[in-house]
Amino acid sequence: MLSGVINVDKPAGMTSHDVVARVRRIAGQKKVGHAGTLDPDATGVLLVCLGHATRISDLLAEQGKCYRAVLALGATTSTEDASGTIIEEHDASSITRDALIEVTERFIGEVDQIPPMVSAVHHEGQRLYDLARKGIVVERAARRVRFDAIAVLDFTPGERAAATLDVACGKGAYIRTLCADIGAALGAGGHMASLRRTRVGRFETESESSVTLERLQEDGAAAHIVRPSDAVSFLPERRIETREIADLFNGKDLPAGPGASPGALVRLTDDDDELLALATVTADGARVHPDKVFKRE
Numbered sequence: 001m002l003s004g005v006i007n008v009d010k011p012a013g014m015t016s017h018d019v020v021a022r023v024r025r026i027a028g029q030k031k032v033g034h035a036g037t038l039d040p041d042a043t044g045v046l047l048v049c050l051g052h053a054t055r056i057s058d059l060l061a062e063q064g065k066c067y068r069a070v071l072a073l074g075a076t077t078s079t080e081d082a083s084g085t086i087i088e089e090h091d092a093s094s095i096t097r098d099a100l101i102e103v104t105e106r107f108i109g110e111v112d113q114i115p116p117m118v119s120a121v122h123h124e125g126q127r128l129y130d131l132a133r134k135g136i137v138v139e140r141a142a143r144r145v146r147f148d149a150i151a152v153l154d155f156t157p158g159e160r161a162a163a164t165l166d167v168a169c170g171k172g173a174y175i176r177t178l179c180a181d182i183g184a185a186l187g188a189g190g191h192m193a194s195l196r197r198t199r200v201g202r203f204e205t206e207s208e209s210s211v212t213l214e215r216l217q218e219d220g221a222a223a224h225i226v227r228p229s230d231a232v233s234f235l236p237e238r239r240i241e242t243r244e245i246a247d248l249f250n251g252k253d254l255p256a257g258p259g260a261s262p263g264a265l266v267r268l269t270d271d272d273d274e275l276l277a278l279a280t281v282t283a284d285g286a287r288v289h290p291d292k293v294f295k296r297e
Contacts, residue, residue, distance in 0.1 A: 001029050001075045003051030003294075005060070005211040006216065022213055023048045024209050027221035035060035036200060041083060044205050050221065052294040054226045056278070059265075060231065064202030066150065066168045073161040080176040084191070091194035092188040097155040100163055103185045111218040113177050114141040129263040146170035147178070162193065177271035177297035191261055201234065228294070229275040234265045236260075238288060239275055249278055249295065253287040260285050 008250040010019055016037045025297045027050055035047040037058040044067075049057045068075040074092035148168040165231050167175060183190020198205050203226075211224045238246060248254060249269065252276035260266070262285040268277040279288035 001031065002050045002221055003053050004055075004227050005035075005048075005053050005203075005231040006048045006050065006221060006224050006282050007203045007207070007226065008048050009047045009205055009210050010043055010213050010217070012041055012043050012212065015040050016046055019046055019213065020048060023050070023216070023221065023264060026213075026216055028176060033057050037063070037093065038197060039081075039195070039214050041081065042195040042197060044195075045200045045210070046197075046202055047200055047203060047231075051223065052285055053231065055233055055292050055294070056228060056275075059278070060167060062171050064170060064199075065173075065187070065197060065235070066166065066199035066204075067175050068153075068196045068198055069179060070166045070194045071163045071165055071190055072193040073163070073183055073186065073190045074159055074189050075191060076155060076180060076183065077191045079191075080174075080180040081192040081271055082194070088189050089161050090188045091155065092161040092186075093159050095157065095161050095186055095188055096151065097157075097213075099186065100155060100182075101152050103182055104152060107178060107182065108184065109149055110144055110146050111179070114142050115177070116173060127174055142147050143172060145173040147173060152176075161188070166198075202231075227273070227275070229267060229269050230271050232267050232275070232278075235265055235278075238266050238268050238279070240268050240270055240273075245270070246274070248290060249293060251290055251293065253282070253289050254279075256281050256286055256288045260288070265291075 008019055016034050016051055017208050019032050020032050031051055031054055033054040038046050047060050063168055073095060074090050075086050076088045078087055144171060151166040153164040153166055175195055179190050180190040203209060209226055244254055260281045262281055262283050264281045266279055266281060266288060267275055268279055272277055275294055277290045277291045277293040281288055
């Protein structure tokens with residue numbers, strides 16, 4: 001069974017579940033998942049995890065993300081993107097590039113966002129997007145999210161002005177809501193016309209690891225898989241000696257080694273750089289406690 005992460009360049013028109021199903025067929029194995037959903041109309045980085053790498057998908061999903069979005073000004077929609085119906089229109093011809101930049105800068109840092117009705121957030125046991133399909137709109141509590149950078153790459157003025165934005169953000173931020181909020185702050189309304197995710201953690205669209213589904217079908221999954229240890233290379237590493245492996249697989253704490261930070265999450269690897277476990281450094285910094293142990297396959 002293959003274990004690792006594939007950096008799929010998701011095409012428009014497929015759900016994240018569709019991509020997982022396609023990779024499952026290509027790899028010929030059932031144990032496949034993804035780290036961080038992309039909307040069907042969105043393209044770009046979708047991390048597909050195979051084998052025991054499915055157990056690091058939550059960790060990968062928490063990594064910083066970058067998006068390239070087209071903001072359409074002058075119209076708000078029911079879904080905050082181009083797939084919805086227009087519910088309000090304004091003349092955006094008075095908006096300048098400088099005014100747009102000034103407003104976008106207000107959103108850099110921690111801000112409160114109200115999740116869109118087409119999101120996967122749960123409400124009383126149901127996904128918001130399931131309620132939205134039934135025409136049901138419910139009150140949603142605002143959530144604190146983080147935007148690290150918002151750059152205006154280009155701007156086209158007019159009644160329906162448009163801009164291309166590069167956005168770097170943390171987990172849980174909605175780019176469609178950012179576009180709608182920017183439009184509202186400009187007094188003209190706005191929505192997200194298109195979206196491409198360009199980076200998740202160390203994985204980018206413009207990198208050797210990025211692969212289309214067509215290329216993956218031609219080459220096979222094994223040709224494009226990133227080993228679990230490399231996928232979580234952002235974590236500090238503790239190399240496990242051969243004599244310690246049995247204790248590790250029995251769930252025992254091990255010496256932390258020099259320079260360990262209390263409470264830090266570390267990756268435990270063997271001499272072949274195979275990921276054996278994820279572990280937390282104890283409060284005194286002396287030992288590591290295994291949280292997730294990956295048995296050899």
